[in-house]
Amino acid sequence: MPIFRCxxxxxxYSDTLRDGTVYMHACPPLPPDERGIEPERENKRxxxxxxxxxxxxxxxxxxxxxxxxxxxxxxxEPAWITRLKKQIAKEEEEQ
Amino acid sequence: MGSTPQVPEGALPTAAGALLKLQPxxxxxxVNAYVTQTQFLQILVFNAIANLTVTVYLQMLxxxxxxxxxxxxxxxxxxxxxxxLNVPLAEGxxxxxxxxxxxxxxxxxxxxxxSIISGSGxxxxxxxxxxxxxxxxxxxxxxPNGPLISMSDGAGAVVDVxxxxxxxxxxxxxxxxxxxxxxxxxxxxxxTASAAVANRFPxxxxxxxxxxxxxxxxxxxxxxxxxFRFSFGDNTQAVGVFNNFVVLGFPSALRxxxxxxxxxxxxxxxxxxxxxxxxxxxxxxxxx
Numbered sequence: 296m297p298i299f300r301c302x303x304x305x306x307x308y309s310d311t312l313r314d315g316t317v318y319m320h321a322c323p324p325l326p327p328d329e330r331g332i333e334p335e336r337e338n339k340r341x342x343x344x345x346x347x348x349x350x351x352x353x354x355x356x357x358x359x360x361x362x363x364x365x366x367x368x369x370x371x372e373p374a375w376i377t378r379l380k381k382q383i384a385k386e387e388e389e390q
Numbered sequence: 391m392g393s394t395p396q397v398p399e400g401a402l403p404t405a406a407g408a409l410l411k412l413q414p415x416x417x418x419x420x421v422n423a424y425v426t427q428t429q430f431l432q433i434l435v436f437n438a439i440a441n442l443t444v445t446v447y448l449q450m451l452x453x454x455x456x457x458x459x460x461x462x463x464x465x466x467x468x469x470x471x472x473x474x475l476n477v478p479l480a481e482g483x484x485x486x487x488x489x490x491x492x493x494x495x496x497x498x499x500x501x502x503x504x505s506i507i508s509g510s511g512x513x514x515x516x517x518x519x520x521x522x523x524x525x526x527x528x529x530x531x532x533x534p535n536g537p538l539i540s541m542s543d544g545a546g547a548v549v550d551v552x553x554x555x556x557x558x559x560x561x562x563x564x565x566x567x568x569x570x571x572x573x574x575x576x577x578x579x580x581x582t583a584s585a586a587v588a589n590r591f592p593x594x595x596x597x598x599x600x601x602x603x604x605x606x607x608x609x610x611x612x613x614x615x616x617x618f619r620f621s622f623g624d625n626t627q628a629v630g631v632f633n634n635f636v637v638l639g640f641p642s643a644l645r646x647x648x649x650x651x652x653x654x655x656x657x658x659x660x661x662x663x664x665x666x667x668x669x670x671x672x673x674x675x676x677x678x
Contacts, residue, residue, distance in 0.1 A: 305557025308667070312551060314496060315440040317468050320554050323563030323653055333655070343649070344471050344568035353471065353568075375468060382467070 297367040297374070302360035303338045310373030317375045319343045322359065342376065351386050354379060421534050423484035423518065425506055430476040431487075432505045432516075436541070436569065436676045437466035437473065438549075439499045442491055444525065446504065448477075449486040457485070466500070470569035472678050476507065487520050489531040498547040500525045501676045504533065542571060546675040553668040559661040562668050563653035565599075569678060572646040575671040576623035579654075584662030587614050591657040594622060594638055599649040606638050623671075648677065 296309045304322040312318055319342040324333040340359025347353050355376060364370045371377075435444050444464045452458055458480070466473040489502050503522040508515045521531045523539035531537065549572075553564045562579060566572050581592055589611035596604040610631040612618050619635050625642035646652070654665065 301554070304560055306554040306560065308554040309552065311440075312549070314550065315468075316438050316499075316549060317440075318551065318553075319565070319567045321563065321565040321651075323556065323561045326561075326659070327655075341565070343565055344469050347472070352467075379467065379469065 297370055298365040299362040300365050301340050301362055303336050303340050307365060352383050354383055425479045425484060426481045428508060429479050430507050431479055432507045433475045434503045435464055435466040435473040436470055436501045436678045438468060438470050439496055440468050444491045447488045451483040451485050453481055470676055487533040491525040497526055498524045501541050502531055541677055542675045546673045549672045549674045551670050555667040556665045558664050561654045562665050563651055566646045566648050566650045568648045571675045571677045573643055573673040575673055577668060577670040578621040579668040580617055580619045580666040582617045582664045583612050583614055584660050585615050586660040586662060588658040588660055589613060590659060593655045595653050595655045597651050608636055608638060
């Protein structure tokens, strides 16, 4: 299964679980500051699906700093995100 | 031994088919799904499985007395978000709808709802839900006499997740995806401390994306160059460190909504400390 490294938080993950379910990465917050507040990263990546835009298929919440493939160098991002983007582009073109 | 069954006199029909009288003309269909050309058959699918095809069959009685049969195939996305198809209808009676999925492998991972709707675009009105439920092996959704099940009904599915391996010195953070409700069953990971001298105190935090709703920790410090395995789950009780294994307390049946996070928050985490990828079991219901 393809492995990716998040360019924002440096975490590594597979985009597919063993049963074929997609896995959606989201960066952890930064360490707490002196007030105990854990701020989010400015370039945070969040692959969970955003809110619906009318009849259009929603995309991922935030690209952040992108990802780097670790195992499948020909991929620029998880395959399910590429398919989702193609579907969104097709729907926007049809509107 | 047994004797020949006794049949009451007059209990058997005198001639096969002679007792039931059918009305051959002007008969009313035995279902109440009359539709017109202004209505649509709405097919909604929420799915988490790859390479799945959902097939919907429709049988209608048309005004001229003929029966039409149609079928539609959908290949839903695997992101658990809504996939929809609105099929224009002819005037007539819907006699039968059935929904199947292939291949049928996983339990409670694909939900389908079939409705009759009026209007289109932003003016859609649901007029009747014909059938709704999870598509599982050996079962089909159907109308009439099919189920009307909510997405959050039933036992849900069990999902085994391998999370993100954090970068060195970073915390674990796992986010509940959009389109599901999770109940945590088990969660486990390791922390390997670097050679930097410090006492690390890993804590577990559950938040709604911003605000903490639950937090727990343990009193034993992880010193330099050590490795602890941490585990917690549905209704676990906290126990002390035993042979570098730590069990943390966690509530029972804590429902986690989309956007909720389970994460570590470590006092004195050092730049070279390394958390493993968490492995966790979740009970999942689709939630559209």
